Amino acid sequence: MAISHQSIYERLTESTAVALATRLRLFEEGTVLQCKEIGDGNLNLVFHIIDINSEKGIIMKQALPYAKVVGESWPLSLKRATIEANALLTAVDYVPTLVPKVYYTDELLAFTVMEDLSRLQIARTGLIEGKNFPLLSEHIGTYLAKTLFYSSDFGLEPLKKKVLVQKFINPDLCKITEDLVFTDPFFDIDTNSFEEELRHDVEQIWADQPLKLEVAKLKQKFLTKADALLHGDLHTGSIFASETETKVIDPEFAFYGPLGFDLGQFIANLLVNAISRNSENREPLYHHIEKTWDVFSATFSQAWKKDAVEQYRDTEGYLDYVLEQAFEDAIGFAGCELIRRTIGLAHVADLDGMDSFEERISAKQHALRLGKALIRDRKSIKVLGVLQNYVNNTAKE
Numbered sequence: 001m002a003i004s005h006q007s008i009y010e011r012l013t014e015s016t017a018v019a020l021a022t023r024l025r026l027f028e029e030g031t032v033l034q035c036k037e038i039g040d041g042n043l044n045l046v047f048h049i050i051d052i053n054s055e056k057g058i059i060m061k062q063a064l065p066y067a068k069v070v071g072e073s074w075p076l077s078l079k080r081a082t083i084e085a086n087a088l089l090t091a092v093d094y095v096p097t098l099v100p101k102v103y104y105t106d107e108l109l110a111f112t113v114m115e116d117l118s119r120l121q122i123a124r125t126g127l128i129e130g131k132n133f134p135l136l137s138e139h140i141g142t143y144l145a146k147t148l149f150y151s152s153d154f155g156l157e158p159l160k161k162k163v164l165v166q167k168f169i170n171p172d173l174c175k176i177t178e179d180l181v182f183t184d185p186f187f188d189i190d191t192n193s194f195e196e197e198l199r200h201d202v203e204q205i206w207a208d209q210p211l212k213l214e215v216a217k218l219k220q221k222f223l224t225k226a227d228a229l230l231h232g233d234l235h236t237g238s239i240f241a242s243e244t245e246t247k248v249i250d251p252e253f254a255f256y257g258p259l260g261f262d263l264g265q266f267i268a269n270l271l272v273n274a275i276s277r278n279s280e281n282r283e284p285l286y287h288h289i290e291k292t293w294d295v296f297s298a299t300f301s302q303a304w305k306k307d308a309v310e311q312y313r314d315t316e317g318y319l320d321y322v323l324e325q326a327f328e329d330a331i332g333f334a335g336c337e338l339i340r341r342t343i344g345l346a347h348v349a350d351l352d353g354m355d356s357f358e359e360r361i362s363a364k365q366h367a368l369r370l371g372k373a374l375i376r377d378r379k380s381i382k383v384l385g386v387l388q389n390y391v392n393n394t395a396k397e
């Protein structure tokens with residue numbers, strides 16, 4: 001009889017997670033362990049297990065067979081745990097200091113044991129508190145350039161790339177992005193969630209045919225353009241940071257997609273935070289947005305000059321063309337992310353946590369106007385320095 005994933009899988013609890021850690025000898029014999037489930041994301045269980053004497057710990061992350069944010073009515077493949085572990089193990093070759101260490105992974109129970117990063121803070125939480133994480137853009141620009149270049153046809157022989165494309169086929173999680181980022185917010189669909197005060201703005205979006213045509217083109221790129229191995233969900237909640245360190249976590253949405261996607265999501269989440277701040281406190285976010293691109297394009301170009309395997313590597317204009325496409329797409333993807341984080345299923349604390357109801361609604365209207373402008377103007381925006389003007393010009397109707 002074949003053993004199915006379902007017959008072996010069982011949902012971990014704090015006590016079974018400790019028993020598992022002991023059985024796997026993740027701690028020395030006799031160590032007294034303490035465990036707390038700390039998952040605050042939309043999809044998984046996350047157990048923080050520590051040795052109560054040394055306070056050294058691990059993270060044990062388990063995928064649930066459904067989307068936690070909605071419940072059992074939204075079944076989800078457990079394969080995402082393996083995708084996440086494999087993506088971390090792939091990234092560690094290129095950016096060892098920018099991802100958590102993976103200690104153990106189990107496909108049938110859909111869990112991964114990894115480095116405890118509790119010395120760091122989730123970047124979104126810190127940004128909301130007004131922290132600026134000075135090295136965030138340097139690190140994320142490097143992370144993006146290296147992970148994207150070395151998994152693409154520019155940095156990898158085509159046969160090896162196809163093996164990775166196959167390994168990272170991730171239909172369930174891609175479908176979430178196809179629906180929640182590129183489709184649902186642009187139609188009157190049940191998953192959307194917004195305050196009644198935004199209905200007028202939302203109905204304008206649903207009726208905006210030229211905007212929807214541009215979103216359809218961006219969605220088509222997401223569906224079809226297998227450029228490089230993406231993180232797939234690179235918002236500021238997928239990043240741990242401090243003044244000196246940055247670690248990219250949670251690549252369960254990893255798959256082969258368009259070069260500009262991760263960049264666009266990261267930029268959009270910085271913009272959402274900028275909008276939630278008073279205008280005089282936005283400068284650090286603009287700095288991060290520009291620097292991410294500068295570091296990304298310089299590091300990607302260096303890698304191209306040093307390691308490109310593509311026959312056309314020295315053809316004048318080709319590298320510039322690749323970077324220009326990634327830039328334009330990133331602006332468009334950022335626009336979609338701004339809109340979906342405002343009126344779609346999965347919101348962000350930067351906006352939802354704003355205390356004053358009036359300021360919150362006004363910030364959300366601002367995010368919608370900015371998102372639309374970025375989608376519409378993505379071909380004419382040539383430098384990220386102008387995003388500051390876009391934020392200012394979309395502040396009021």
Ligand code: SR1
Nearest residue numbers: 042067069176180233346
């Ligand atoms: C049902 S999952 C909702 C969102 O959470 C994840 O972090 C992704 O951003 C996804 O779109």
Ligand code: MG
Nearest residue numbers: 041233238250
């Ligand atoms: Mg996540």
